[in-house]
Amino acid sequence: MQFDLDDDRELLRSSTRDLLEAEAPLAQTRSLMEDAADGYSKAFFGQLAELGYFGLLLSEEEGGAAMGAVGLAAVLTEMGRVALPGPFLESVMAAELLRRAEGEAAAGLLRRLLGGEALVVWADREGLAGAEPGPTETRLESGRIRGQKTFVPFGAQADALLVTTTGGVALVARPDAGWASTALPTLDHAQRFVRIELDGPAELLTLSDAALDEVRRLGSLGAAATLLGLMDRSLEITLAYMAEREAFGAPLASFQALQHRAADMLMKTETTRSAVFRAAWASDEGEPDAAFLVAVAKAWAGDAARRVCGEAIQMHGGVGYTWEYDPHVYLKRVKTLESFHGSTRAQIEAALERAPIAAE
Amino acid sequence: MDLRFTDEQLQFQADVRAWITSNLDRPWSEHVADARHTPDSLVEVRRQWQKKLHEAGFLGMGWPEEWGGRGATEVEQALFEAEIHRADCPQVPNFLGIGLLGPALIHHGTEDQRRRFIPPMLSCDEIWCQGFSEPSSGSDLASLRTRAEPDGEDFRITGQKVWTTFGPWANWIFVLARTDLEDRYGGISFFLVPIDQAGVEMRPIRQITGESEFGEVFFDGALARREHLVGKPGEGWRIAMTVLGYERGAATLSNPAQYDGYLHDLIAGVRAQGDLERADVREKLGRLIVENEVMRSNGLRTLANLAAGQAPGPESSIEKILWSEFAQRQSDAALELLGPQAQLAPTSRDARGGVDWAYEYLWSRAGTIYSGSSEIQRNIIAKRVLGMPTR
Ligand SMILES: Cc1cc2nc3c(=O)[nH]c(=O)nc-3n(C[C@H](O)[C@H](O)[C@H](O)COP(=O)(O)OP(=O)(O)OC[C@H]3O[C@@H](n4cnc5c(N)ncnc54)[C@H](O)[C@@H]3O)c2cc1C
Numbered sequence: 249m250q251f252d253l254d255d256d257r258e259l260l261r262s263s264t265r266d267l268l269e270a271e272a273p274l275a276q277t278r279s280l281m282e283d284a285a286d287g288y289s290k291a292f293f294g295q296l297a298e299l300g301y302f303g304l305l306l307s308e309e310e311g312g313a314a315m316g317a318v319g320l321a322a323v324l325t326e327m328g329r330v331a332l333p334g335p336f337l338e339s340v341m342a343a344e345l346l347r348r349a350e351g352e353a354a355a356g357l358l359r360r361l362l363g364g365e366a367l368v369v370w371a372d373r374e375g376l377a378g379a380e381p382g383p384t385e386t387r388l389e390s391g392r393i394r395g396q397k398t399f400v401p402f403g404a405q406a407d408a409l410l411v412t413t414t415g416g417v418a419l420v421a422r423p424d425a426g427w428a429s430t431a432l433p434t435l436d437h438a439q440r441f442v443r444i445e446l447d448g449p450a451e452l453l454t455l456s457d458a459a460l461d462e463v464r465r466l467g468s469l470g471a472a473a474t475l476l477g478l479m480d481r482s483l484e485i486t487l488a489y490m491a492e493r494e495a496f497g498a499p500l501a502s503f504q505a506l507q508h509r510a511a512d513m514l515m516k517t518e519t520t521r522s523a524v525f526r527a528a529w530a531s532d533e534g535e536p537d538a539a540f541l542v543a544v545a546k547a548w549a550g551d552a553a554r555r556v557c558g559e560a561i562q563m564h565g566g567v568g569y570t571w572e573y574d575p576h577v578y579l580k581r582v583k584t585l586e587s588f589h590g591s592t593r594a595q596i597e598a599a600l601e602r603a604p605i606a607a608e
Numbered sequence: 609m610d611l612r613f614t615d616e617q618l619q620f621q622a623d624v625r626a627w628i629t630s631n632l633d634r635p636w637s638e639h640v641a642d643a644r645h646t647p648d649s650l651v652e653v654r655r656q657w658q659k660k661l662h663e664a665g666f667l668g669m670g671w672p673e674e675w676g677g678r679g680a681t682e683v684e685q686a687l688f689e690a691e692i693h694r695a696d697c698p699q700v701p702n703f704l705g706i707g708l709l710g711p712a713l714i715h716h717g718t719e720d721q722r723r724r725f726i727p728p729m730l731s732c733d734e735i736w737c738q739g740f741s742e743p744s745s746g747s748d749l750a751s752l753r754t755r756a757e758p759d760g761e762d763f764r765i766t767g768q769k770v771w772t773t774f775g776p777w778a779n780w781i782f783v784l785a786r787t788d789l790e791d792r793y794g795g796i797s798f799f800l801v802p803i804d805q806a807g808v809e810m811r812p813i814r815q816i817t818g819e820s821e822f823g824e825v826f827f828d829g830a831l832a833r834r835e836h837l838v839g840k841p842g843e844g845w846r847i848a849m850t851v852l853g854y855e856r857g858a859a860t861l862s863n864p865a866q867y868d869g870y871l872h873d874l875i876a877g878v879r880a881q882g883d884l885e886r887a888d889v890r891e892k893l894g895r896l897i898v899e900n901e902v903m904r905s906n907g908l909r910t911l912a913n914l915a916a917g918q919a920p921g922p923e924s925s926i927e928k929i930l931w932s933e934f935a936q937r938q939s940d941a942a943l944e945l946l947g948p949q950a951q952l953a954p955t956s957r958d959a960r961g962g963v964d965w966a967y968e969y970l971w972s973r974a975g976t977i978y979s980g981s982s983e984i985q986r987n988i989i990a991k992r993v994l995g996m997p998t999r
Contacts, residue, residue: 249912507990596894
């Protein structure tokens with residue numbers, strides 16, 4: 249048995265950390281939140297493409313790195329630590345859909361996605377109200393797609409969308425006039441969600457429901473891994489602040505009330521690490537309980553990260569409530585990831601349904 | 609990463625499971641629900657169960673062969689404990705002897721001590737209890753005041769111990785006592801003391817469950833022989849602290865395995881009463897399932913680190929808080945979801961059978977107190993793992 253990453257994945261993890269520190273540190277996340285219309289650095293994503301990051305899960309024959317879900321989780325944990333903005337997980341998920349689809353259109357788009365020439369995201373959700381996605385009503389009829397998708401991540405910038413319709417997933421290229429999209433600005437200032445009206449040509453992809461579930465599950469796992477990174481770094485930032493800030497003539501870190509809460513933050517973070525990497529490993533190995541373990545990891549990570557990143561603000565005091573300090577950046581991303589890729593409540597229900605001990 | 613058990617390990621697990629099936633005549637919960645039992649007869653059930661486990665070679669499995677061991681790996685021990693906990697077996701009376709004193713003797717004892725004490729400890733012909741806590745020294749254990757004064761070659765022990773689990777049935781007690789009143793840590797020594805002697809009085813203490821599983825022990829010049837001192841005078845603290853770290857792997861999977869059984873019982877009860885489709889109930893149950901599975905993931909991580917020959921990381925220092933606080937949430941939820949029937953005494957004709965949730969509810973209050981309370985565990989995490997300073 250071995251919990252640690254193997255050499256290849258450890259190298260991937262550490263080189264990802266180095267890359268992010270050099271090219272996409274938190275300071276850059278901050279300035280992208282403020283200024284960039286796109287919400288992320290296309291230049292950095294070009295670099296990621298060049299380094300093969302979008303093909304992490306593809307086999308070597310497909311031109312990928314075959315790092316599996318464990319490798320992806322390691323990368324996303326690092327990205328969470330700098331709250332990297334941009335459609336990374338979305339791109340990986342789109343690649344996973346495209347590789348499962350047959351036909352030249354999908355294969356061609358996959359090549360462009362991997363090469364960083366095309367941004368492709370999955371427009372899966374409909375409905376605005378409620379914690380869970382609404383029913384799919386978007387239709388594809390005689391080569392024409394009609395409907396409305398909500399909370400499409402980075403949809404306005406996408407070169408192509410993979411759209412869930414009543415009849416399956418359709419590939420839609422960006423119309424010449426651009427998408428008929430409306431921005432959905434959320435509390436997470438680094439997100440670029442849009443609502444998109446679809447009324448134009450589209451092509452149905454051959455994708456089974458099982459394939460969609462697999463890719464959704466990958467999204468849940470990826471979100472959980474990102475949440476892990478967010479809380480890991482929030483705890484570090486908070487410990488550093490508490491060591492340095494003094495009150496009543498002593499560092500905050502010496503107050504027992506805060507020590508116990510820091511211990512709870514550590515527990516949340518480390519249990520999430522255990523849950524995320526076990527779920528990733530089980531996914532790679534095709535273990536029968538992989539889907540259950542992913543639901544467990546996402547449900548746990550969402551709650552844990554919200555607590556840890558909320559505590560980070562509390563322990564910073566007044567400065568924790570300022571735009572200038574970093575804790576809010578983390579909490580905001582947590583709120584996004586908690587709500588999408590299977591809400592916490594939906595994952596709890598999935599865990600109950602799949603739990604071996606709950607069987608009759 | 610590799611969290612898979614080998615074929616050999618899985619075979620071992622299957623063997624243990626099969627052995628339990630053919631050797632456990634009656635689940636523990638049925639004994640408890642049997643009004644004919646007395647506290648003493650229940651202890652006898654536990655003693656007989658320990659004998660069976662010992663004869664099958666399952667106790668002290670990680671110890672050297674001459675002391676009953678079979679050189680079992682951490683993984684095998686963890687699998688064994690998980691199966692035992694899953695199966696509603698009686699708990700062995702000598703769990704403190706085997707868990708703490710055995711390793712202390714193996715690592716710090718003399719050959720004569722091992723030869724004299726280990727066989728009857730494993731066979732349960734002698735029951736051991738642990739005399740560490742005192743009325744004024746619990747969390748701050750090193751402040752203990754029980755004294756051991758030289759008497760010729762031997763020692764005379766005077767003082768009081770308390771919360772001594774299984775004391776009312778024990779033949780021997782391992783005691784931390786002061787051989788030096790000044791030196792806080794270096795003045796503590798580790799003694800093996802027979803209880804059946806003038807100068808030792810054991811009084812049972814009634815617990816919130818109504819039973820008297822622990823007691824208080826008064827020492828008034830009780831004799832502790834020189835050959836029953838473990839290690840040298842003044843080494844007691846170090847020995848007591850290091851034994852807590854041995855055989856860490858064994859418990860990594862046992863709590864989630866036990867709680868699997870409990871949650872299964874709870875879900876079956878909720879289903880039978882027709883509440884399983886209620887959204888609020890489902891969320892409560894789902895959260896418990898999630899948390900228990902996360903504990904198992906965390907335990908597998910500790911175990912994998914141990915199996916790979918690495919020191920366990922931060923995940924292992926949080927284990928005690930995880931299971932003890934989970935057990936409270938779990939029994940709390942069970943009493944809420946199952947209603948007042950679950951509060952009935954198990955011997956009541958109208959009791960629901962299965963897990964005795966009322967008992968679990970009360971007993972779960974102990975887990976956050978003994979073996980380092982939740983507060984002490986958090987102090988340790990803050991200081992040792994997070995490096996936070998003392999005021
Ligand atoms: C069921 C049961 C079985 C036991 N079996 C045994 C046994 O077999 N042998 C044995 O020797 N002992 C045994 N104990 C005793 C157990 O180890 C002690 O109860 C425990 O160490 C706590 O000590 P105390 O009871 O003196 O509480 P105290 O130390 O007085 O603690 C009271 C409260 O204050 C908190 N507290 C104390 N110090 C701090 C601090 N520095 N920071 C924050 N909070 C603090 C504690 O967490 C607790 O909540 C048993 C206890 C129980 C409940």
